[in-house]
Amino acid sequence: MSAPTSRAGAVGRWALNLFAAAAMVYLFVPIVWIVMFSFNDAAGRFNLVWQRFTLDNWSDPFSNQGLTDAFWNSLRIAAFSTTVATVLGSMIALALARHRFRGSGSLNLLLVLPITTPEVVLGSSLAALFLDWDITRGFTTVVIAHVMFQVSFVALTVRARVRGFDWTLEQAAADLGATPWRTFWKVTFPLIVPGIMAAALLSFALSIDDFIVTLFNRGTLNTFPIFIDGSFKVRFPAQINVLASVVLVTSVTLMAVGAWAGARRRATAR
C-alpha cells in the first residue's frame, strides 16, 4: 500500500494499530487469568481470588479423582468421535470437491444445517430422539452427538482446503498405468492429508470443549466441561486451571509444529 501522505493519515494508522493491539490484549486477558491462577495457592474451596504463588497444583495435577476421570472421558470421547468424523467428513469433502453431479446443492444444504443450527437445538433434539428410542444416554450417545456436528465441520473445512487442487495429476498417474487404488494412495491422499489433519485437530478441540450438546446427551457421564460446570457451584479446584493450561500448551504446540512442518514442506517444494 502507498505510504500515508498526511499527518492525519499517520495518526490514523497509529490509532488503528493501537486498536488492533488492544483487541489482541482483550483476547488474552482470560487466558492470562487461567494460567496465572493455576499457580495460585487457593484459600478455601474456590480458586477465584489471588492469594500467593505456588507450584503445588502443578506438581499434583491429578489429585482430584473426579476431575481426572472426567478429563480422561473427554479425551476418549474426542479420540473416538474425531476418528469417525474425520473419515466420514473427508469422504464427503472429496465427493463434493472432486465431482460435479446433480443434487449436490441440496446435499450441501444438509451439510451446512448442523453448523447453522444452535447447539442447544442440536443437543435437545438428539436427546429427544434418544429418549424416544428408550436408549440410556452415556458415553456412546455423546460420541454419536459429537460425530454429528464434527462431520459437517470436517467436510466443509477439508472441501475448502482441496478446492482448486490440480486433479489432472490423478489422470497423469492413470495414464502412466497406475491402478485407481495406487493413484489414490500415491497421488490423491498425500495431496489432501494436510487439510484433513488440520480439520481433525480442530474438530478434536471442538469435541473436548463441547459443553452444550454434551449436557443434553450425557446421562450421568462426566466430561471435563461438565465437571467444571458441576463443581463450580460447590468448589473450583486449581487443578482445573492446571489441566486447562495443559490443554492450551499442548494444542498451541501441535499447531506450531504443524505450521512449521507446513512452512518447511513449502520451502523444500520450491
Add this chain to the structure above:
Amino acid sequence: MGAPTALRRWRGGDGEGAELLGLVSLIGAGALLAAIGARWIDGPVAVAGLVLVLAAIAAVVVAAIGGSPQTRRRLAPFGLLKPGMLWLALFYLAPVITLLRVSLSELPNRFAIEADFSWAFDNYTRAFSDFGPQFGRAFLYAGTATLLTIAIGYPLAYVIAFRGGRAKPLLLGLVVVPFFTSYLIRAIAWRSLLADTGQIVQIIDALRLGWLFEGVGIMDNGRILNTPAAVIGGLTYNFLPFMVLPIYVSLEKIDVRLVDAARDLYSGALGAFRKVVLPLSLPGVFAGTLLTFIPASGDFVNALYLGSPNTTMIGNSIQDQFLVQNDLPVASAMSFVLMAIITVFVLVYSRFFGTEDLA
C-alpha cells in the same frame, strides 16, 4: 427420463443412468433412515424400510462392480457421500423431526417424561407467552454482540491482513489460541475478573471512572457482573475469533494493486477503503455474522455465568425446561421456534450472500 431409458443408458455406459441411480439411492436411503429414526414408520414397515436402505446400498455396489469404468466414475461420489450423509439423516434429520413431534405432544400427567402426540399447539402458545422475554433477549444480546465483534474484529483483521507482514501466520495463530482453552473456564475467568471485588472493577474505581461506565450502561450501581453488559461482553469475547477469521480471509484475497490504483486515481485513503476494500471484504463480514449470531443466540453459558435471572436467554429456558423441569413438549417447542427463526434467517441471508465462505 423414464426408468427403462435410464437403464439402457446405464447399460450403454455413458453413466447418465448411473448418476441417477446413485442420487436416487442416496436420497431414498437417507429419507427412509430419517423416517425410521423418527419413528414415523414403525414395526414391520420399518424393517422393510431398513431392508430397502440396504438394498439401495447394495444396488450401488453391484452397479459399481458390474458397470463400466465410466459408471464407476459416476457412482464414486455417491459412495463417498453415503456413510456421512446417512449419519446426518439418522442423527440430525430424525432428531429434528422427533423434536417437532414432541413439541406437538402432551404429557399424560405431571410426572410423565414420555409425551403423547396430540397436535398440542398450546405448547407453542406457552413458549411465546411464558418465554417471550427470553426470546427477545436472546436475539437482542446476540445481535449486539455480533455488531461488537464486527467493530472489534474488523480493524484487527485489517491490521493483520495488510500490516502483518511476515508475522501474519503468528498473529492469526494468536487469534485462535483462546479456542484452545475450555469455553467454560473462559466464562469463569471473566466472572472472576468482572466480580465486585475483581480486578476490573477495582481498576475502574481507582481511576474514578465509574460515572463513565455507568453512563454508557456497562455498569449498574457499581457492578458489572450480572448485568446485560456482562452477558453481551461474554458473548462478544467468545465469538470474536469467529468474526476475525472470515474477515481476514476475504481481506487477504484483495489485490493490493486495486488500492494503489484507487490512490493513483486521486482517491483519499478513506475513499479507497470505502470504495475498494470494504465492498470486497463484505463476504467475510457476512460469513462471520452467521458464525457469530447463530451460536450466540442459542448460547446459555454466558448468561449462566455472567448474568442474573433477569438476563436469561432462550437457551437457558430450553435447558431448564428440558433437563430440570422435564417439560419436554414446551422445551421442544422453544427449540423448534429458535431453529425455525434461525433457519429462515440463514436461508434469506444465504440467498443474498451465499454460504460458500462459511467453511
